[in-house]
Amino acid sequence: MYSRADFLLGIRTMLPVQIGTIPFGLICGVAAVAAGIPAPAALAMSAIMFSGTAQLVAAQLYGAGAPGLVILVSCVVVSLRFLMYSAAIAPHLRELSDRWRAVLSYLLTDQVFAAVIQRFRHQPEHRGHPWFFLGAGLTLWVPWQISNALGVLVGALVPPSWSLDFVVPLSFVAIVAPLLRERVAIVSALGGAIGALALNGMPMQLGMILGGTVGIIAGIGVERLRR
Amino acid sequence: MNLGPLQLWLLVLALGLATYATRLSFIALFARREMPKAVHRALRHVPPAMLLALIAPGLLLTTDGSLNLQPDNLRLVAAVVGGSVAFKTRSTTWTIVAGMMSLWALEAASRWLGGG
Numbered sequence: 564m565y566s567r568a569d570f571l572l573g574i575r576t577m578l579p580v581q582i583g584t585i586p587f588g589l590i591c592g593v594a595a596v597a598a599g600i601p602a603p604a605a606l607a608m609s610a611i612m613f614s615g616t617a618q619l620v621a622a623q624l625y626g627a628g629a630p631g632l633v634i635l636v637s638c639v640v641v642s643l644r645f646l647m648y649s650a651a652i653a654p655h656l657r658e659l660s661d662r663w664r665a666v667l668s669y670l671l672t673d674q675v676f677a678a679v680i681q682r683f684r685h686q687p688e689h690r691g692h693p694w695f696f697l698g699a700g701l702t703l704w705v706p707w708q709i710s711n712a713l714g715v716l717v718g719a720l721v722p723p724s725w726s727l728d729f730v731v732p733l734s735f736v737a738i739v740a741p742l743l744r745e746r747v748a749i750v751s752a753l754g755g756a757i758g759a760l761a762l763n764g765m766p767m768q769l770g771m772i773l774g775g776t777v778g779i780i781a782g783i784g785v786e787r788l789r790r
Numbered sequence: 791m792n793l794g795p796l797q798l799w800l801l802v803l804a805l806g807l808a809t810y811a812t813r814l815s816f817i818a819l820f821a822r823r824e825m826p827k828a829v830h831r832a833l834r835h836v837p838p839a840m841l842l843a844l845i846a847p848g849l850l851l852t853t854d855g856s857l858n859l860q861p862d863n864l865r866l867v868a869a870v871v872g873g874s875v876a877f878k879t880r881s882t883t884w885t886i887v888a889g890m891m892s893l894w895a896l897e898a899a900s901r902w903l904g905g906g
Contacts, residue, residue: 587882634801638805638808639809644833650830653821729865732848739837740873741877742838755839756842760846770847772843778843782834
């Protein structure tokens with residue numbers, strides 16, 4: 564049953580998050596165009612993928628000249644975190660229809676997950692109620708599309724001499740640097756970087772994804788040693 | 791680039807389906823299963839390892855593939871500035887602002903030094 568109060572609360576919860584997501588959306592739009600992706604395809608990416616990190620990875624690899632399959636596999640790997648979110652949230656959505664679960668899955672992002680899982684865990688009476696989730700998800704989706712479109716526009720107007728393609732490595736640095744407070748994360752980050760450098764000569768830009776795999780294995784190995 | 795228009799659109803579609811599938815996974819596709827603990831632990835290593843692997847070659851290697859850790863590698867210096875801002879503030883926006891400003895300042899300075 565429809566709950567207007569829940570829907571509005573979802574919207575209100577996500578409004579402050581826009582301070583971060585709108586600039587990030589701009590960056591994703593700019594990065595796609597700077598990597599040489601035509602504007603219509605760049606817009607489609609934000610609408611269909613709706614994932615900043617995956618969009619940036621696709622832009623980065625497309626710009627490096629990687630073949631489609633390598634781009635696809637890399638995007639799947641960085642999207643694996645959604646498996647964790649999906650698994651954590653699934654029990655709370657079990658009573659919903661297939662259609663609701665299909666829609667809410669599409670709107671599942673890092674920020675929405677954080678808000679929704681907190682509400683479900685602390686207020687179990689909201690289990691199986693979709694309206695808060697929908698309000699939160701749409702409040703991220705709409706500004707995301709607008710900011711990406713603005714980014715595509717900006718990216719198309721600004722000449723390459725401004726080095727706007729540099730926003731991609733910077734955004735990855737922004738995601739990774741705060742994680743480095745944990746020693747295990749330092750190991751996986753270093754493993755990934757060194758692996759990618761060592762494998763740089765590989766055909767089809769395969770060195771990056773294989774290097775990343777080296778880092779993941781290094782992280783798992785170190786964690787196992789410590790236990 | 792190396793992809794034709796049709797291939798690019800097919801790729802965008804495949805990318806969308808793939809990201810959607812990861813979200814749909816435990817909510818709908820295999821709703822009756824729990825995620826194994828080992829998989830959950832392994833997944834935590836993905837962001838630092840993959841994201842640094844994606845940027846390390848571009849930041850650290852010259853076009854001929856040799857390592858450049860010198861201060862004349864302007865993008866590396868700017869990335870380090872951005873990284874320290876990210877470590878302190880955890881803000882993507884401030885990281886980008888600091889990193890881009892550094893790169894532009896360094897590029898201007900190097901042009902000025904090179905020209906003068």
